[in-house]
Amino acid sequence: MEEDLISKKELLELTGISYGQLYRWKRKQLLPEDWFIRRSAFTGQETFFPRQQVLGRIRQIMNMKEGLSLDELADLFSPAPAEVDLSRGDLLSRNIVSRTALEYSEPYLGTPHTYSFQQLLILYVFDCSLQTGQIHLEEGKAMLAVLLDDMGRLEEYEGELVLLRKMGMSLVLLLSGDREFYAEKDAKIALRIPISKKTEELKLKLSAREGRMEESNGNEE
Amino acid sequence: MGTRNDLIITGIGVSSGGDVGAVQIDGVGTINGALSCEEEFVVNGKATVKGGVEAPKTVINGMVTIEGPLRTEGCTVEGKLKMEGNLAAESVQINGSVTVHGSVEAERLASNGKLQMDSLNADEIKLMLQGSSSIREIGGGTIEVIELEKLSSRWLKLLPMSLENSLTAQVIEGDHIYLENTAAGVVRGAVVRIGPGCEIGLVEYKESFELSDGSVVKSNARL
Numbered sequence: 001m002e003e004d005l006i007s008k009k010e011l012l013e014l015t016g017i018s019y020g021q022l023y024r025w026k027r028k029q030l031l032p033e034d035w036f037i038r039r040s041a042f043t044g045q046e047t048f049f050p051r052q053q054v055l056g057r058i059r060q061i062m063n064m065k066e067g068l069s070l071d072e073l074a075d076l077f078s079p080a081p082a083e084v085d086l087s088r089g090d091l092l093s094r095n096i097v098s099r100t101a102l103e104y105s106e107p108y109l110g111t112p113h114t115y116s117f118q119q120l121l122i123l124y125v126f127d128c129s130l131q132t133g134q135i136h137l138e139e140g141k142a143m144l145a146v147l148l149d150d151m152g153r154l155e156e157y158e159g160e161l162v163l164l165r166k167m168g169m170s171l172v173l174l175l176s177g178d179r180e181f182y183a184e185k186d187a188k189i190a191l192r193i194p195i196s197k198k199t200e201e202l203k204l205k206l207s208a209r210e211g212r213m214e215e216s217n218g219n220e221e
Numbered sequence: 222m223g224t225r226n227d228l229i230i231t232g233i234g235v236s237s238g239g240d241v242g243a244v245q246i247d248g249v250g251t252i253n254g255a256l257s258c259e260e261e262f263v264v265n266g267k268a269t270v271k272g273g274v275e276a277p278k279t280v281i282n283g284m285v286t287i288e289g290p291l292r293t294e295g296c297t298v299e300g301k302l303k304m305e306g307n308l309a310a311e312s313v314q315i316n317g318s319v320t321v322h323g324s325v326e327a328e329r330l331a332s333n334g335k336l337q338m339d340s341l342n343a344d345e346i347k348l349m350l351q352g353s354s355s356i357r358e359i360g361g362g363t364i365e366v367i368e369l370e371k372l373s374s375r376w377l378k379l380l381p382m383s384l385e386n387s388l389t390a391q392v393i394e395g396d397h398i399y400l401e402n403t404a405a406g407v408v409r410g411a412v413v414r415i416g417p418g419c420e421i422g423l424v425e426y427k428e429s430f431e432l433s434d435g436s437v438v439k440s441n442a443r444l
Binding site: 045 | 326343344358360391392395396407409410411
């Protein structure tokens with residue numbers, strides 16, 4: 001996974017973007033600095049990128065740059081939380097989280113007047129995992145509890161939510177950072193949700209103007 | 222928070238830095254910490270900042286050392302600027318010498334003088350060479366490197382030091398590139414023009430490539 005790299009040359013050829021665009025996006029931090037991996041090649045230094053991530057990001061930028069400025073895009077991709085001030089009614093009318101998820105979360109979250117970004121993110125992750133249809137409600141509630149207790153510990157919301165099952169028992173894990181883990185053979189990974197991806201999706205939803213949803217949320221529903 | 226106080230040094234002065242309104246140093250100033258300015262950061266004379274600087278506008282007439290990053294919108298240097306951190310700006314105008322132990326990022330950078338940088342990333346880069354500049358990596362949209370005037374006085378050339386107007390780089394990448402008096406390992410771009418006085422290892426181009434007499438390009442390839 002780590003070694004699947006794409007050279008800068010190949011990247012430009014594949015995506016059709018220019019050096020000017022690539023460097024501009026780097027300046028605006030649309031492409032994070034640590035994706036630029038310098039390796040020595042026979043022609044001297046060459047820059048490589050993690051293939052999946054950079055191609056995905058460039059596709060997103062190309063799709064959205066018509067509607068949003070580069071600075072708005074940069075906010076979207078940055079791991080820092082967005083500023084939010086939304087009430088329960090806003091969340092429902094703008095279709096950010098489902099009514100079911102909101103109702104189930106009430107015993108844990110209460111009914112705050114407005115939701116913070118972290119609370120929204122937790123709700124959103126909870127909602128997404130329920131909507132996959134892969135988990136039971138009880139497991140979902142366990143997830144919610146873990147997220148509420150420990151989401152704040154993740155650095156810049158980098159982490160992964162994992163649901164393991166073994167012989168009818170389930171266990172929820174919240175992993176910090178981008179780490180691999182290995183479970184026993186007869187344990188099944190029922191669900192893996194990268195939090196940073198959900199952060200991006202949530203910001204996208206938040207930035208979408210009322211009523212008009214972005215089409216790039218392919219993995220919804 | 223209230224309104225911030227301006228930091229004004231006329232003559233010789235020392236300050237501890239911090240959050241200020243505008244900074245105006247006429248003379249010699251030492252700032253023993255980072256500076257966050259609400260308004261412009263102006264030095265006429267000499268100043269040392271033992272930390273980073275943040276200011277909407279930076280004007281340097283004289284000699285300034287910043288032992289940290291500089292984040293600003295418009296930056297003008299007449300004289301000498303030496304930095305230990307990265308420089309990020311909207312537009313940079315240099316007349317003199319700038320040394321940055323780090324990266325420089327800007328939308329536009331125009332310079333007349335001598336630059337030492339680790340990397341330079343700007344949409345429009347125009348370097349007029351005076352003295353020997355070295356930048357490890359240059360990237361951007363339009364990159365133009367020219368030698369404005371040849372060294373006129375012949376006796377200066379007799380001195381044992383290098384007084385050539387030249388640029389040394391490892392990698393130069395951009396959409397439109399024109400180079401003079403440049404020694405570079407690799408130059409990659411859409412439209413690449415190599416003017417006089419260059420020595421380039423490899424040119425990779427997408428649309429066109431021109432090579433003027435008196436320059437050497439070891440190999441070139443169309444992509």
